[in-house]
Amino acid sequence: MSRALSQTRSAATAASETSSTDASRPHPNIKQTITPPQGRALTSTGDFDTSHAPEVRKYLRTYGLTPPNVESFKTQATRCLNQLALKTTSIEKYQYLSSLRNTNVHLFYRLVELTPLIYTPVVGEACLRWSEIYQQPEGMYLSYSDRGSISSIIQNWPQTKVEITVVTDGSRILGLGDLGINGMGIPVGKLALYTGCAGIRPEKTLPLTLDLGTNNRALWDDPLYMGSRREKISADEERDFLDELMAALTERWPGIIIQFEDFKNPFPALERYRNTYTCFNDDIQGTGAVILAGIINAVKRSGVPAKDQRAVFMGAGSAGVGVAKQIVEFFMREGLTEDQARRSFWLVDTKGLVTDDRGDKLAEHKVYFSRNDNEGKQLKSLSEVVEYVKPTILMGLSTIGGVFDKDILTRMGQFNERPVIFPLSNPSANSECTFEEAMKHTEGRALFASGSPFAPLAYNGRIYNPGQGPHSPPHTPLFERPLLISRPGNNMYVFPGIGLGAILSKAVSISQEMIYASAEALSTSLSDAEISDQDLYPDISRIRDVSVIVARGVIRAAQRDGLDRELAVRDIDDDMLDGFIRERMYDPKMESERAKLEVAALVGGIGGEGKVGGGAARL
Numbered sequence: 101m102s103r104a105l106s107q108t109r110s111a112a113t114a115a116s117e118t119s120s121t122d123a124s125r126p127h128p129n130i131k132q133t134i135t136p137p138q139g140r141a142l143t144s145t146g147d148f149d150t151s152h153a154p155e156v157r158k159y160l161r162t163y164g165l166t167p168p169n170v171e172s173f174k175t176q177a178t179r180c181l182n183q184l185a186l187k188t189t190s191i192e193k194y195q196y197l198s199s200l201r202n203t204n205v206h207l208f209y210r211l212v213e214l215t216p217l218i219y220t221p222v223v224g225e226a227c228l229r230w231s232e233i234y235q236q237p238e239g240m241y242l243s244y245s246d247r248g249s250i251s252s253i254i255q256n257w258p259q260t261k262v263e264i265t266v267v268t269d270g271s272r273i274l275g276l277g278d279l280g281i282n283g284m285g286i287p288v289g290k291l292a293l294y295t296g297c298a299g300i301r302p303e304k305t306l307p308l309t310l311d312l313g314t315n316n317r318a319l320w321d322d323p324l325y326m327g328s329r330r331e332k333i334s335a336d337e338e339r340d341f342l343d344e345l346m347a348a349l350t351e352r353w354p355g356i357i358i359q360f361e362d363f364k365n366p367f368p369a370l371e372r373y374r375n376t377y378t379c380f381n382d383d384i385q386g387t388g389a390v391i392l393a394g395i396i397n398a399v400k401r402s403g404v405p406a407k408d409q410r411a412v413f414m415g416a417g418s419a420g421v422g423v424a425k426q427i428v429e430f431f432m433r434e435g436l437t438e439d440q441a442r443r444s445f446w447l448v449d450t451k452g453l454v455t456d457d458r459g460d461k462l463a464e465h466k467v468y469f470s471r472n473d474n475e476g477k478q479l480k481s482l483s484e485v486v487e488y489v490k491p492t493i494l495m496g497l498s499t500i501g502g503v504f505d506k507d508i509l510t511r512m513g514q515f516n517e518r519p520v521i522f523p524l525s526n527p528s529a530n531s532e533c534t535f536e537e538a539m540k541h542t543e544g545r546a547l548f549a550s551g552s553p554f555a556p557l558a559y560n561g562r563i564y565n566p567g568q569g570p571h572s573p574p575h576t577p578l579f580e581r582p583l584l585i586s587r588p589g590n591n592m593y594v595f596p597g598i599g600l601g602a603i604l605s606k607a608v609s610i611s612q613e614m615i616y617a618s619a620e621a622l623s624t625s626l627s628d629a630e631i632s633d634q635d636l637y638p639d640i641s642r643i644r645d646v647s648v649i650v651a652r653g654v655i656r657a658a659q660r661d662g663l664d665r666e667l668a669v670r671d672i673d674d675d676m677l678d679g680f681i682r683e684r685m686y687d688p689k690m691e692s693e694r695a696k697l698e699v700a701a702l703v704g705g706i707g708g709e710g711k712v713g714g715g716a717a718r719l
Contacts, residue, residue, distance in 0.1 A: 241281060264359065265305070267358060346379075357603060367418060389615050
């Protein structure tokens with residue numbers, strides 16, 4: 101060990117010992133950093149784009165490193181789709197697209213704006229097999245053994261301007277459980293959606309996985325597993341490790357947005373850091389916001405006022421409680437007291453209805469919604485609770501595939517003219533019911549949204565899409581845009597806009613008001629045609645426009661809360677603010693033009709004698 105590294109570890113140990121006396125708040129834990137020797141500048145993978153003109157290739161020093169022909173985007177897309185068609189399994193397609201992202205990033209984002217092949221449902225299989233299919237780093241891995249040196253290790257990340265990171269410890273990946281470092285597929289896929297949905301530049305994102313041990317013995321026994329083989333660290337040890345991590349991230353990249361993802365117990369970190377750092381938890385806050393937006397629209401479509409809504413939740417984990425609390429806030433804004441709003445919810449877990457007198461010790465996050473009006477009756481199954489409550493809203497966050505069975509769905513249709521049915525678990529195999537099951541067993545009347553994508557359904561001569569009302573059959577084949585997905589009630593409707601809004605407003609923290617504003621903005625983002633068709637969510641092909649609306653709502657909320665530091669947009673109207681947002685969104689179709697402008701600027705030819713000819717290639 102070098103003397104400098106030894107000194108860094110000693111300083112870190114001292115800092116940790118000094119601050120451990122006050123564990124109630126995050127300690128700074130700022131470390132002496134070791135700056136690595138500076139070598140030649142790294143070449144971006146986008147520099148090898150075959151759509152670049154010769155003068156751009158010379159400027160980027162990639163001339164001669166790619167075949168000489170300057171290709172159109174259409175030619176590039178044709179080649180990639182042909183290669184993708186040669187892959188016979190979803191995981192092979194996932195690996196192909198991952199390789200493309202790491203070798204030609206702009207082409208990747210031109211080809212695949214959004215696709216289930218880069219996130220749910222395929223990312224679940226990718227995570228299960230991550231150590232088996234591993235080919236390249238794709239992000240940063242920090243282990244518990246790195247404590248005391250995190251700040252120095254973070255210096256190894258080659259990008260000097262990171263605006264957002266997604267962090268996981270792999271302890272609760274989707275509905276798949278503790279996958280350890282195999283959970284890296286989640287930060288990678290999530291940040292790809294930040295780029296595709298909200299235009300955050302790919303080089304300004306950091307996928308980050310924490311190797312804090314695993315209690316999954318199958319991983320210990322797997323010779324290919326690439327994480328440490330140790331028990332999961334304690335809550336106190338994790339707290340101290342995260343204190344050091346949060347300080348180190350903001351030391352190198354001041355103002356970085358830190359999004360927590362798929363922690364088994366997400367509440368402690370969120371509560372500890374939300375007022376100190378610019379961070380949020382998508383499992384709790386993002387899930388709650390996107391579902392709240394759907395609920396706002398579903399309540400309008402159902403014709404049942406908030407005061408008469410009764411919501412049964414199958415699943416009482418952190419995500420379920422987070423969603424329910426967001427809806428409580430909506431009900432309160434509709435005129436209910438907090439107690440009235442809270443009493444509109446019945447939560448069901450593996451032991452049945454969550455009640456005060458059930459006989460077990462409830463997890464702290466469940467207590468808020470625990471019922472005390474059950475008169476000693478303990479309802480053990482979802483079907484019993486549905487019969488007892490006669491809910492207007494049935495929400496699934498249980499990861500129990502098929503738990504909304506035919507009988508339950510039929511009863512929902514009998515109780516309500518427009519039953520609200522949201523099976524939100526993913527991947528698809530864990531969804532509480534399918535779109536087809538919900539529609540057929542409610543005679544096509546369900547107001548439906550899901551956490552995983554489902555195919556459109558032909559029913560009674562109409563075409564229904566998830567999250568939408570009935571539509572006439574489309575004139576063009578549904579596979580005309582082969583890599584775009586349908587519109588489930590997925591977090592991608594809000595988290596990219598939350599991140600973008602926080603970045604552009606230079607928010608010092610992300611308040612609950614900002615999260616609620618993202619839901620309200622999403623609920624208003626539907627077009628006139630979508631409103632007429634009784635849709636709950638906007639068409640996914642408009643996701644970048646939707647992200648602008650969500651980002652605008654987040655920025656305005658940050659301004660109202662006094663959390664913004666971007667003075668330039670405080671006094672402009674919404675149209676100008678939308679323009680400000682759009683101008684700062686990454687557009688992979690404009691990267692060749694952007695590079696040409698850089699070349700022209702160097703030769704002093706912008707608009708004059710040195711003009712570099714030709715426009716950017718277009719599809």
